[in-house]
Amino acid sequence: MEIQGKLVIRHAPPSVQQYLALRVQAGLSPMSEEGAAIGLPRSIFAVTLFEDDVLIGMGRVIGDGGCxxxxxxIAVQPSHQGRGLGKIIMREIREFLDTLPDKAYTSLIADGEAARLYAQFGFAPVAPRSQGMAFKR
Structure with missing residues (x-):
């Protein structure tokens, strides 16, 4: 746990309720309570930002643990955006990524202007060589 002023940084996933609420508040797609309850404990790495015990930012790394x-x-409560919290989240994630096995492949989907943030931490577009795709039921 790192404390910067009133900001508390934790390397743990949020609760299911906190996760679901922050996703919606930050404009991300809603997820199911069932899915969050299964997925959050399986996070390989998670960072959460709290002010006064209120979740204001989060990010996770998921995967197979090796390759x-x-x-x-990656989400920040709208009332707290513009304060560099996305950079704090990505800094913590990048420090974790630097510990991964050699040649591990790390990807993300960047929505809109978020690509500029991720580029600051070493992420680059893979198109046209590769194209991100998603499956929806």
């Missing part, structure tokens, strides 16, 4: 990883759930 493939994905950065996901």
């Amino acid at each position: 493939f990883f994905q950065v996901t759930d």
Whole structure:
């Protein structure tokens, strides 16, 4: 746990309720309570930012633990955006990524202007060589 002023940084996933609420508040797609309850404990790495015990930011790394990883759930509460919290989240994630096995492949899906943030931490577009795709039921 790192404390910067009133900001508390934890390397642990949020609760299911906190996760679901922050995703919606930050404009990410809603997830199911069932899915969050299964997925959050399986995070390979998670960072959460709290002010006064209120979750204001989060990010996770998921994957197989050896070869493939994905950065996901980067979210900051709208009332706290513009304060560099996304950079703090990505700094913590990048420090974790630097510990992964050689040649591990880490990907993410960048929505809109978020690509500029991720580029600051070493992420680059893979198109046209590769194209991100998603499956929806």
